[in-house]
Amino acid sequence: MFDGTRRRVVSLWCPRLASDRALRARPTEGPFALTLREKNADRIHCLNAAAEAQGLHIGMGLSDARAFCPDLTTRPADPAGDRQLLLILRRWATRFCPWTACDGADGLLLDITGSAHLFGGEAALLTRMRQRLIRAGFSARIGLGDTRGAAWALARFGEGVAAPGDALAALAPLPVAALRLDAETVTGLQRLGLGRIGQLAGAPRAPLARRFGPGLLMRLDQALGDQPEDISPQADPPHYGVRMNLPEPIGLESDVMAGAGRLLDRLCDKLARHEAAARMFRLSLRRVDHDTRHVELRLARPMRDPARILPLFARGVAGVDAGFGIDQLRLEAIDTEPLAPRQISPDGAPRQDRLDDLITRIGTRIGIENVLRFLPADSHIPERGHIIAPAAFSRPEGIWHTPRPRPLIMFPPEAIGGTGTTPPVRFRWRRMGLTTARSTGPERIAPEWWLDDPAWRTGLRDYWRVETREGRRLWLFHTPQNPGWFVHGEFA
Structure with a gap:
């Protein structure tokens, strides 16, 4: 019986996280796979159960996959979107315990020590977790043990629960690959006849350490609890958003700009503390009739200077219909980037800053992507000697190589x-x-x-x-x- 003092760790693995995410957005019947281009070839990045049943696997070439499964439906993978989804799942997992962290590209770690009784015990907690994931459209495998290594092994190779204080009994029948070993070490152990964790645990340790190094025994001891392995909870990313509730509704453009200025000072201070800057701001104006109007500002360069940003809101604010009045203002930094502190020149704004402000002002009228610039390209073909790129997302860098004069x-x-x-x-x-x-x-x-x-x-x-x-x-x-x-x- 678990006494509440022993550490308990849950490993949650979503083997089809990327494909589940794609199918939730656009459901498709039959075999489905996501492809990713690697070494000039399209390969399978993730696939659903129907595609696996046809003999397809991750890393397989797309042409070979279509030969095995002609009716295969594919879409390009989005690794950045998958990482964002995993962060969302990590935040969702904090409802079960505060100690949560991402584990690789498709897994989570939860330290549920002292939290299971809040959900009726460990079995009830795991059942609720699995049911909520299935309801959301995600396939998941869950392992529970005293250590991170044991939970990881059970989620990926056994999907079970290790009794408190008896991790070896649950891990013994699993393959040695469940110890998070590299492929070369796994192959070497199999050649010695040590294909299971139970066989490895009963083998002499000194010869194993001499042949495979200390890493093998460290992984074994971590899984069995003989060597500690920390789980650091992952902090939530900073939220760059501020708001202001007004005691009386306002409707004048000057009043809205004054309120936006106060919010901008607070938001830019927070950005400066985290050494970040924003490329896009959204000012939300809630009217007394509960209708909200949004003013979005996309910048040519990441900024956190309130004096430069506030005048750029004037055009958008002037076009807002205040109705019977605005009683709440909310300002958010939608797209942020790291920006280290820099020396401020006593001569005023640098020339590049003034150019960026001009690009932003023009971009608010015609779209920031429509302000273009010419950049040099490495080609001796006259038509290919330049490229056209959005000015907001490029710098006038590079040298124009003109060994011979070219016409204007x-x-x-x-x-x-x-x-x-x-x-x-x-x-x-x-x-x-x-x-x-x-x-x-x-x-x-x-x-x-x-x-x-x-x-x-x-x-x-x-x-x-x-x-x-x-x-x-x-x-x-x-x-x-x-x-x-x-x-x-x-x-x-």
Whole structure:
């Protein structure tokens, strides 16, 4: 009988956490799997029971999986979303005990010492935990023991309960892999005929330590309780949200901005204490009729300076219908990032800060993703010498490598009349008759064979800079393999 003084640990394992999450959002009948690209190949990341029944397994190539199961339904995996879900489950598990922590990418650890009697005993607690997970659409396996190692082994290899003080009786029939050993050590033990934990526990310890090192015996002792293993409870992430309840409703824009300023001071202080900054804020304004209006602000850079952030709310607040008045304000930092303290310049805001504020102001009108900038790209192909990226999520970094001058204006190649390998003396382009005054070249550019670009399938190009007597400065190229002349750009 458990006396309440012995430590008891629960290991909760969700072997299909990722696929269960995907199927909860969009249910699918039949075999289902999530895929993840690894080493230039799509492989199975997680799958449901129907797919396992068809012989599929994690790590299997997607092409092989479709050969085994032609009716397999797949979706791309979302590891970041799975990690977020595990954190949500960890917080949910605190209803059973305060000492909870994540265990890997698909498991939880709970130290239920002194908590089981609140739910009618250990059996009732485990039953309630399993029923709630099944009701939510998650498949789970649960192990309970005196140690973290014993609970982990029982959840993944036995799904059982070890009696208090007798972990060896429950672990003896389990394979040695249940001791959280690496594959090489497991294979070596199996070659010695030590395939079960009971066999390993009864074997001489000195030869095992000499052959496999101290890690093997440490894992065994941790599982049996002969060596301690701590379980550190995982702290909840800081919540960046503040609110203000008003004794009397307000409706003027200046009053709302004043209240938002007070909330912003408190929120930015909290961000500074945690050395964080926010990319996105949400100001919620609750009206007296219980209708809530939201004002979202997306920033070009993570910030925590109230003086710079508050004026950016003015446009959104001005468009809010206050109705019969607003009686509550709530401000949240939705998207946060680490931001270490930095030296403040006595000369005022740096130039980059002013540019970021400008990008934010423009972004509030047209969308922060629609403010774009050009960045250099490592390619000798003229059309691929740059990329276009959102200015809010990129920095003007890198060097523009231009070994030869490039035209300011580029357009799809336009054919002109001409023969030979040197620019034609006279030619017509866009209904204009032009005469070559001076030409510089050629600059030969070859296609990038590793990319299938339809525009460059014709092969080599010899580029020339041509100055015409009419004042046009054009960029022409000749294709030797299929003789022809084209205009590709114009210099300023």
